[in-house]
Amino acid sequence: MKLRLAHLYPKLMNIYGDRGNIMCFERRCRGREIEFELDELSIGDAFDPGAYDLVFIGGAQDAEQRRVVDDLRDVKGEALQEYVERDGVLLAVCGGYQLMGAYYRSADGGELPGVGLLDLWTEHPGPDAKRFIGNVVIEWEGETLVGFENHGGRTHLGPRARPLGSVVTGFGNNGDDGGEGAVCRNVYGTYLHGSLLPKNPRFADHLLALALAGENGDVRLAPLDDMVEEQAHAEALRLATRRSIIRR
Ligand code: GLN
Numbered sequence: 001m002k003l004r005l006a007h008l009y010p011k012l013m014n015i016y017g018d019r020g021n022i023m024c025f026e027r028r029c030r031g032r033e034i035e036f037e038l039d040e041l042s043i044g045d046a047f048d049p050g051a052y053d054l055v056f057i058g059g060a061q062d063a064e065q066r067r068v069v070d071d072l073r074d075v076k077g078e079a080l081q082e083y084v085e086r087d088g089v090l091l092a093v094c095g096g097y098q099l100m101g102a103y104y105r106s107a108d109g110g111e112l113p114g115v116g117l118l119d120l121w122t123e124h125p126g127p128d129a130k131r132f133i134g135n136v137v138i139e140w141e142g143e144t145l146v147g148f149e150n151h152g153g154r155t156h157l158g159p160r161a162r163p164l165g166s167v168v169t170g171f172g173n174n175g176d177d178g179g180e181g182a183v184c185r186n187v188y189g190t191y192l193h194g195s196l197l198p199k200n201p202r203f204a205d206h207l208l209a210l211a212l213a214g215e216n217g218d219v220r221l222a223p224l225d226d227m228v229e230e231q232a233h234a235e236a237l238r239l240a241t242r243r244s245i246i247r248r
Contacts, residue, residue: 001216002035003208004048008057008076009068009073010040013079013096020059021091022196024204031224036213043068047076051084054211059094060191062106062124069112072099077115080137082115089186089211093196097181097189098122098153107152116180118189120173135240136170136192138180146236147192152215155191158180164190169240186210186217199236201229 007022022038025030029036041047044240060068070074072080084090090100098104101120104112107127114121134151145165154174157163164181172180172191188207190196205221213221 001212001219002037003054004052005039006035006052006055006101007038007040008047008055008072008096009042009060009064010058011042012068013058013060013247015059015061016150016193017174017195018093018193020199021056021093021204024195024197024248025056026142028201028204028208028221028224032222041076043071045079047079047083049079049088050085052083052088052245054207055083055088055090056082057090057096057099059096061095062108065095065099065104065106066110067113069099072115073113080115080191084185084187084206087186087214089190089207089214089243090117090188091207092118092187092189093193094149094151094191097191098155099154099181100187100189104153109135117187118184119156119160120155120182120189122153122155124152125154132171132175132191134170134182135236136172137168137237137240138165138170138172138192139168140165140203142238143202144233145190145196145203146166146190146240147190147194147196147199149191151191155182164188167180168186194236198229199232201226201233215227 065189105123132194161182
């Protein structure tokens with residue numbers, strides 16, 4: 001088996017170690033003797049909708065989002081749409097997540113059009129608004145995902161998106177409705193940095209299995225030794241819930 005991964009704008013859209021998610025995919029493939037192929041696509045590079053099993057885009061501040069937005073829509077937008085219609089798997093974090101929606105209104109009031117792969121929109125109330133910063137725990141399919149969020153934008157889901165999970169501690173999409181992240185088809189968006197996947201190995205495997213299923217049918221991933229990952233998860237969970245108790 002082979003996993004073909006596209007990393008969008010690895011230099012521009014990469015904060016809080018989002019690249020760690022790529023390393024995690026690679027490690028979890030190589031540990032199972034699944035071939036791993038990585039393409040880094042930046043501004044000006046075309047996206048071939050038939051060439052990948054998995055796509056990743058990380059987070060960034062408003063300035064970097066502004067730099068990639070035209071390319072995302074005009075150069076890659078249509079091909080990404082086709083990829084998603086073929087049930088391609090995509091993971092988007094924070095600033096990248098915001099750009100998967102209809103639009104992101106940034107802190108200065110300017111509107112950045114998104115690619116519309118997730119039914120959602122995001123508005124930043126302005127430079128004086130409270131930023132949503134801190135450790136997050138969400139409930140996802142009967143277990144927990146841990147991460148770190150830092151965003152000013154408030155994301156609201158339309159009827160064709162469902163939240164990835166529900167907030168246990170932290171702010172999530174908008175600090176209001178208890179939802180975190182979004183899922184439409186095989187497109188996953190979340191505010192969780194961390195980076196996300198190394199501390200949530202079961203979520204990483206969920207995405208991997210989904211991605212490999214496209215070419216290989218139902219895939220059963222062999223278990224890996226996740227002792228370090230599980231310890232990191234448990235520690236993040238402990239810190240996040242302890243802080244939330246102190247805050248009250
Ligand atoms: N610029 C966005 C916001 O502040 C996203 C920031 C991020 O990716 N951490 O809402």
